[in-house]
Each structure stands twice: as C-alpha cells, then as structure tokens.
Amino acid sequence: MVDMTNKRLSVAPMIDWTTTDYRYFARLFNPQVYLYTEMISTGALIHGNRARHLRFDALEHPVVLQLGGADIAEMTQCAEFAQQHNYDEVNINVGCPSDRVQHNKIGACLMAEPNTVANLVTHMQAAVDIPVTVKHRIGIDDFDSYEFMADFVKTVADAGCTRFIVHARTAWLQGLSPKQNREIPPLRYDDVYRLKQDFPELDIEINGGIETVADIATHLQYIDGVMIGRAFYHNPYLLAEANSLWNKPMPKREDILAHLYPYLEEQLTKGETLSTMARHYLGLFQGLPGARKWRQALSGKPQLTLDDIKKAADEVLQLNPNA
Incomplete structure (x- = not known):
C-alpha cells in the first residue's frame, strides 16, 4: 500500500470538460483529489466574463486554476485573480499543443523558452501567496531528449517553482492534432521517474495513459503525484475506487x-x-x-x-x- 502522506492525485485540466459542474460532481466521488479548471487564457479573464470563468463551489477545494499565457503582466494579474477568488493553486500550461494556443505563444511551445516560463514564475510568485506550478511535456518536436526536459525544469525550478506535472509524451507542434498528441507520441514514464531522481527536492507528478488504481499505485512508488484526465471523466467511479489509496470507503x-x-x-x-x-x-x-x-x-x-x-x-x- 502506498503511503499517501506526501502524495497527490489530480484530475487533469480539460477544455470544455473540467467545468465547475463537472468538478463538483467529481468531488462527490473523492474528497482527497485535486481538481483543475479548464485551461483559461489570460485574455478570457482580463477581457471576458471573469466571474463566470472563475466561479466554483466551495466543495471543490482543493481546486487549481490553470492559466494559458506568456505575458508577464497578464499572467501576474491573473494569478492575483486566482488568489482573490480563493483558488488553492495556480498552474501554468506548458503542455497544450494546439495551433490556436501556439499562435498566442501559449502551451507546449513555451518549453522552447524556459527563461520566459522562469520569469513568469518569478513574477507570479512575488504577487501571490498560493503556489505557482507548471504542467509541461517531456519535449517538443525533435527537442525530445531527457536533457532538454531536465534543462527546462532546472531553469524554471531555479526561479522558485517546486511542483512540475509532466505529461510523459513529446508534443508535436506541427502535423498532429491535440487528440493525436495525446495518443501517438510514445509514453516515456522512465524519463519522469528519472526527473524525480535527479531533482529529489522537487514535487514531480506524472500524466498520460494512466487508467487504473493499480497504475496509480505503481507510479506513486517512484514520483510524488499522478494526474488523470479522460479516464476519470469517462468513468468517474474510478475516482471512487481511488479512495482505497487512502484506506477510505467508496461512496455508492x-x-x-x-x-x-x-x-x-x-x-x-x-x-x-x-x-x-x-x-x-x-x-x-x-x-x-x-x-x-x-x-x-x-x-x-x-x-x-x-x-x-x-x-x-x-x-x-x-x-x-x-x-
């Protein structure tokens, strides 16, 4: 049995799916998991219906706001919004491969700019008291070596980020759709395990292709957290089954x-x-x-x-x- 004292299980951010109505539902299955919003762009929060984008029920805690953006002033302002609305954490998206977000320099393309992400972390952390974390891929396009990812993580960690959620696939920014990017690039879990070995002081979570409680328990032997998206969404009772990790009963x-x-x-x-x-x-x-x-x-x-x-x-x- 895994000791869950310093471990984390999370429901991944999914555009159009992890709305407040889904998150409330997910919370009913499991009181321990962290729930993420959809990725919300800085423009949507600054110029759109901020109250609606940021609304959530108090039952959802712990809940994390995931932001998409690269402008320091805008990302810092949105981190402040997160704190003002009582989010428990704010996360920077460095993993989404879609053409739309690339155009706005959001998502996985930022892996090629570790100093940009480091500057975001520095300014956002200076503005808020809640943790600022980063979700990223193991690489992008032909920049897919372990060393490339490790250099990215070191640069961002040196700026003060202590938690990294790693989707264990390379993102192909050209030629693959977001759906294909979740399925075609091979999973490289060992690279994520190695990251934890090389940076033991950091909290490292793993994401991608994880579908059972047994899978979760296996990964938690090597790293600090597991994030699951579609498996939790399509079969929410998996969240209930995951209560066994904490020796808690499953709700009916x-x-x-x-x-x-x-x-x-x-x-x-x-x-x-x-x-x-x-x-x-x-x-x-x-x-x-x-x-x-x-x-x-x-x-x-x-x-x-x-x-x-x-x-x-x-x-x-x-x-x-x-x-």
Whole structure:
C-alpha cells in the first residue's frame, strides 16, 4: 500500500470538460483529489466574463486554476485573480499543443523558452501567496531528449517553482492534432521517474495513459503525484475506487446522486441549463447494466428535467442494487 502522506492525485485540466459542474460532481466521488479548471487564457479573464470563468463551489477545494499565457503582466494579474477568488493553486500550461494556443505563444511551445516560463514564475510568485506550478511535456518536436526536459525544469525550478506535472509524451507542434498528441507520441514514464531522481527536492507528478488504481499505485512508488484526465471523466467511479489509496470507503452511486440533485436544483434557480450540466454525468454507470439507457436518457434533450434524470437513475439503480 502506498503511503499517501506526501502524495497527490489530480484530475487533469480539460477544455470544455473540467467545468465547475463537472468538478463538483467529481468531488462527490473523492474528497482527497485535486481538481483543475479548464485551461483559461489570460485574455478570457482580463477581457471576458471573469466571474463566470472563475466561479466554483466551495466543495471543490482543493481546486487549481490553470492559466494559458506568456505575458508577464497578464499572467501576474491573473494569478492575483486566482488568489482573490480563493483558488488553492495556480498552474501554468506548458503542455497544450494546439495551433490556436501556439499562435498566442501559449502551451507546449513555451518549453522552447524556459527563461520566459522562469520569469513568469518569478513574477507570479512575488504577487501571490498560493503556489505557482507548471504542467509541461517531456519535449517538443525533435527537442525530445531527457536533457532538454531536465534543462527546462532546472531553469524554471531555479526561479522558485517546486511542483512540475509532466505529461510523459513529446508534443508535436506541427502535423498532429491535440487528440493525436495525446495518443501517438510514445509514453516515456522512465524519463519522469528519472526527473524525480535527479531533482529529489522537487514535487514531480506524472500524466498520460494512466487508467487504473493499480497504475496509480505503481507510479506513486517512484514520483510524488499522478494526474488523470479522460479516464476519470469517462468513468468517474474510478475516482471512487481511488479512495482505497487512502484506506477510505467508496461512496455508492445512489449517495452521489443524493448530493448531486440539490446542486442541480440550485444551479437551475441561477438560470443554468440542465442539459448542459448533465453532459458531464454520462459516465456515472459506466460498465454496468443500464449504462447505455442512462446515457440516452440524458443526451441530446434540450428540455431535460430533473425528474427525467431521477427517473433514469432509479431505473439503472434497480438493475444494480449494490452500485
């Protein structure tokens, strides 16, 4: 059994997916995990609907704001927003490979500019009391040697960053889509383990291709944390199973729903749309009899009601009394 005293498990930032409605849902499965926002650009926070972008329920703590940007003044201002809105941490995205963010010098392309990232860390940490962390890849394009990554980490660590979340794949900035960048470049977990060996004073987390509690436990023998994205999203009960790492019991799906319904009612009074929220809950019964009917009941219905959700859930729970 892994000693979780100084270990961390996180739900990865995923654009359009890790909204406050998903994060609240995820928290119901596991009180220990760290929850990340979607990557939010500095422009969206400075010029857009900041209150909506930054809103979250108090139950979501610990929650981390992930920022996309490279301008020192803007990133520093947004770190201050994070602290003002009571986020527990702010994270710099140095891993997203999409063309759109490259154009704005956001994401994985910043691995080629370690001094830029170091300057961001220096100024952001000077402005806030909450931790400033970095999520990055093991390399970009042909700059994919271990030494390239280690030099990047050393430069940024020298500026004061102590926690690095490493997606254990190289990012190809040309020729691969973001989806392909999550699947095609080979996983190199050993490089992340080596990073921890070479920088034992840093907190090193690993991300990419991790899908089971057994996988999590294996990685935690070598590094300080594990981050999982799509596996947690598509099968949220994996979050419940992960409670075993802390020797905590798994909540039942019936209990999850009992806490979720009041939240949905409250959001409806605020003018939120139920069908928009419900899209995050399609995986609740993943792998169980009735899971398909549950997904069908919640999908593609603009006029979805809370009674519709309760009826669909009751039907699946009858098929799975121990779920």
